[in-house]
Amino acid sequence: MALLSVLTPFLAVVLCLVIGFMLVRSRETETTSPTSSGETAGAPKADSRPWVDQDLQDDTEDKGNEDEDDDLVDNEEEDHPQVPYSASGYPEETMLERSKDFYTLMNQRRTVRFISPELVPREVINNAILTAGTAPSGAHTEPWTFVVVSDPETKHQIRQIVEKEEEVNYLQRMGVKWVEDLTKFRTNWIKEYLDVAPYLILVFKQIHGILPNGKKLTHYYNEISVSISCGILLAALQNVGLVTVTSTPLNCGPQLRLLLKRPANEKLLMLLPVGYPACDATVPQLKRKPLYDIMVHI
Amino acid sequence: MALLSVLTPFLAVVLCLVIGFMLVRSRETETTSPTSSGETAGAPKADSRPWVDQDLQDDTEDKGNEDEDDDLVDNEEEDHPQVPYSASGYPEETMLERSKDFYTLMNQRRTVRFISPELVPREVINNAILTAGTAPSGAHTEPWTFVVVSDPETKHQIRQIVEKEEEVNYLQRMGVKWVEDLTKFRTNWIKEYLDVAPYLILVFKQIHGILPNGKKLTHYYNEISVSISCGILLAALQNVGLVTVTSTPLNCGPQLRLLLKRPANEKLLMLLPVGYPACDATVPQLKRKPLYDIMVHI
Numbered sequence: 001m002a003l004l005s006v007l008t009p010f011l012a013v014v015l016c017l018v019i020g021f022m023l024v025r026s027r028e029t030e031t032t033s034p035t036s037s038g039e040t041a042g043a044p045k046a047d048s049r050p051w052v053d054q055d056l057q058d059d060t061e062d063k064g065n066e067d068e069d070d071d072l073v074d075n076e077e078e079d080h081p082q083v084p085y086s087a088s089g090y091p092e093e094t095m096l097e098r099s100k101d102f103y104t105l106m107n108q109r110r111t112v113r114f115i116s117p118e119l120v121p122r123e124v125i126n127n128a129i130l131t132a133g134t135a136p137s138g139a140h141t142e143p144w145t146f147v148v149v150s151d152p153e154t155k156h157q158i159r160q161i162v163e164k165e166e167e168v169n170y171l172q173r174m175g176v177k178w179v180e181d182l183t184k185f186r187t188n189w190i191k192e193y194l195d196v197a198p199y200l201i202l203v204f205k206q207i208h209g210i211l212p213n214g215k216k217l218t219h220y221y222n223e224i225s226v227s228i229s230c231g232i233l234l235a236a237l238q239n240v241g242l243v244t245v246t247s248t249p250l251n252c253g254p255q256l257r258l259l260l261k262r263p264a265n266e267k268l269l270m271l272l273p274v275g276y277p278a279c280d281a282t283v284p285q286l287k288r289k290p291l292y293d294i295m296v297h298i
Numbered sequence: 299m300a301l302l303s304v305l306t307p308f309l310a311v312v313l314c315l316v317i318g319f320m321l322v323r324s325r326e327t328e329t330t331s332p333t334s335s336g337e338t339a340g341a342p343k344a345d346s347r348p349w350v351d352q353d354l355q356d357d358t359e360d361k362g363n364e365d366e367d368d369d370l371v372d373n374e375e376e377d378h379p380q381v382p383y384s385a386s387g388y389p390e391e392t393m394l395e396r397s398k399d400f401y402t403l404m405n406q407r408r409t410v411r412f413i414s415p416e417l418v419p420r421e422v423i424n425n426a427i428l429t430a431g432t433a434p435s436g437a438h439t440e441p442w443t444f445v446v447v448s449d450p451e452t453k454h455q456i457r458q459i460v461e462k463e464e465e466v467n468y469l470q471r472m473g474v475k476w477v478e479d480l481t482k483f484r485t486n487w488i489k490e491y492l493d494v495a496p497y498l499i500l501v502f503k504q505i506h507g508i509l510p511n512g513k514k515l516t517h518y519y520n521e522i523s524v525s526i527s528c529g530i531l532l533a534a535l536q537n538v539g540l541v542t543v544t545s546t547p548l549n550c551g552p553q554l555r556l557l558l559k560r561p562a563n564e565k566l567l568m569l570l571p572v573g574y575p576a577c578d579a580t581v582p583q584l585k586r587k588p589l590y591d592i593m594v595h596i
Contacts, residue, residue, distance in 0.1 A: 080582035080583050080584060081582070081583050082580035082581065082582060082583070083580060083581060083582075083583045084578075084579070084580055085408060085410055085412075085541075085575055085579040085580060085581045087406075087539060087541065087574075087575045087579075088406065088539060089539045089574065090538065090539045092419055095419065095422050095538040095539060096419060096421055096422055096425075098537055098538050099421070099422045099425035099426060099429075099534065099537070099538050100425055102425075102429055102533075102534055102537045102538075103425045103426075103428050103429045103432075103534070106429045106432045106530060106534070107428075107429070107432045108385075108386065109432055109434075110383060111434055112383055114383075121390055121393065121394060123394055123397070124393050124394055124397045126589060126593070127394075127397035127398055127400075127401045128397060128401075129589065129592065129593045130401050130405075130589055131397075131400055131401045131404045131405075132592075133586055133587060133589075133592045134401075134404045134405045134407055134586065135529060135532070136407075136409055136532070136544040138546075140584055142586065142587050142592065144592060145592060145593075145594065146592055146593045146594070147593075147594045147595075147596065148593060148594070148595045148596070149595075149596045150595070150596070151596050154596050221546055223521070223522070223525075224521070224525045224546065224567070224568075227521075227522045227525030227526050227528075227529065228525050228526070228528050228529035228532065228544070229529060230525075230526050230529060231433060231525065231526035231527060231528060231529020231530045231531075231532075231533070232404060232529045232530070232532065232533055233529075234433070234434070234526065234529075234530065235400075235529070235530055235533045236397065236400055236401070236404070239396055239397070239400045240388065240393040240396050240397050240400075241385060241386060241387045241388045241393060243383075243385065246434040246526070248436075248519055248522065260594075260596065269522070270522075276385075276387065277383055277385045280382075281382070281383040281385075282380035282381060282382055282383060283380065283381060283383045284378035284379070284380055284381075285378050285379050285380070285381045286378060286438055288431055288432065288440065289431060289440050291424060291427065291428055291431075294427065294430075294431045294440065294442055294443060294444055295424070295427045295443075295444045295445075295446060296443065296444070296445045296446070296558075296560075297445075297446045297447075297448070298445065298446070298447045298448070298449050298452050298558065
């Protein structure tokens with residue numbers, strides 16, 4: 001009995017350690033499942049979102065709303081008969097000449113932050129947007145909306161939203177690093193061109209479509225598709241002598257979406273102020289990489 | 299003393315419970331920080347990766363290697379003097395005509411899966427790549443590598459990798475949904491064009507750069523930049539009468555990267571087989587959305 005009374009404290013300690021250990025273990029199991037799925041990214045998601053490339057990690061669906069995936073429905077099944085593809089071929093010499101001319105034209109494109117207030121014909125902008133709309137897209141979903149703003153009041157509201165966020169970005173969120181990285185481009189948070197440019201084109205990616213019955217339609221690779229479409233838009237603008245600034249307004253998306261009354265399935269990808277270059281426009285003296293730095297032939 | 303010996307077991311129990319509780323708490327603090335950063339996405343990451351738009355969730359850095367962020371260094375600070383921007387303006391009527399002509403040309407572009415084996419002059423391809431290289435990019439990092447493959451053996455190895463993965467994708471990973479979505483395009487996992495097309499252009503995005511001293515260089519918005527560049531490449535190919543298939547080979551990236559001996563900072567974004575259309579090429583009879591479906595004017 002004396003022995004037992006001496007041992008009791010030790011038994012109690014052992015018992016408590018066992019209980020403590022079990023508590024810790026149970027906590028571990030609770031927390032590791034979300035944590036590890038965050039760490040291994042692709043693997044556990046592969047089944048629920050099989051169209052997402054495990055390597056590429058395209059954000060086909062809004063990552064914040066994965067629980068809504070169940071609502072996704074199949075694309076409308078349409079019968080698309082095959083038709084002959086009629087191409088306009090060129091003789092080799094013409095091809096070579098056209099390839100050189102197009103390179104020369106596109107190589108003159110620069111990001112120009114000094115835009116003239118001079119009016120630009122609406123039809124030219126419409127044609128540029130139509131051209132952007134010829135881009136390929138995942139499963140031909142055409143997941144883009146181009147909001148063209150020429151109303152001065154709306155342009156000014158856009159400027160206020162962008163400048164306020166940019167100022168916060170520069171002064172608070174960004175480290176010295178980011179500010180130094182951009183110093184060479186002499187940008188700051190004053191974006192006069194947002195008032196001055198005759199048009200602001202706000203490019204939205206539709207992270208999913210909406211069918212007439214309200215169900216969602218998957219938009220495969222929507223960000224890549226819309227970015228390709230922007231590339232074609234830049235080519236179309238350059239082709240008519242207009243300039244722009246390819247900007248991705250940091251953290252302004254939700255505010256601008258609300259201002260422009262776009263639905264929740266659209267997210268701002270790019271903001272392009274468009275117009276003629278100002279007569280005294282300047283650009284930083286940048287070089288582009290030579291062919292051997294960007295191309296490998298096998 | 300007797301009282302103390304009676305109380306000892308209770309004291310030991312209380313002490314152990316306190317220790318156990320503290321252990322649980324410390325585990326909690328350890329695990330919640332990665333978990334919550336995964337859940338609230340942008341907010342806690344804003345400090346470590348301030349250039350990532352909280353809304354857009356661009357994968358500027360390889361998400362799998364966030365612990366390596368510490369190695370990221372500033373972009374080289376160069377002095378870029380401002381130089382006058384010399385533009386080639388056009389009269390309004392010419393602009394309008396050019397915008398129409400370019401739209402007509404681009405609107406004829408189609409994804410063509412029937413490619414002729416006929417040889418295409420190398421210089422035309424070089425000029426198309428040069429044109430793609432005129433795209434804008436985050437902080438002018440030009441984060442692209444275009445691997446142009448004309449070697450038949452390498453093309454065949456690429457085909458084998460892509461077809462094997464595609465077959466797995468179609469039969470195992472994909473649900474009925476995905477297969478049905480693509481049925482209308484009559485694609486399957488046989489990609490004859492990967493052998494037949496005179497060129498395969500494999501477009502890699504550089505998820506970061508590497509400085510001469512081995513340090514990493516941040517590539518802001520690299521996926522968007524490279525996709526824009528692909529849009530311009532598609533325009534350049536269409537401009538000379540060549541066709542392609544804008545494909546994003548699902549899960550083949552790592553194997554193709556190794557086959558083509560590309561460094562680990564490069565990830566495959568797109569694979570474009572390029573050539574003349576086969577004389578009997580067909581395309582699905584698809585329509586593009588009209589202007590009022592893709593554009594909003596304010």
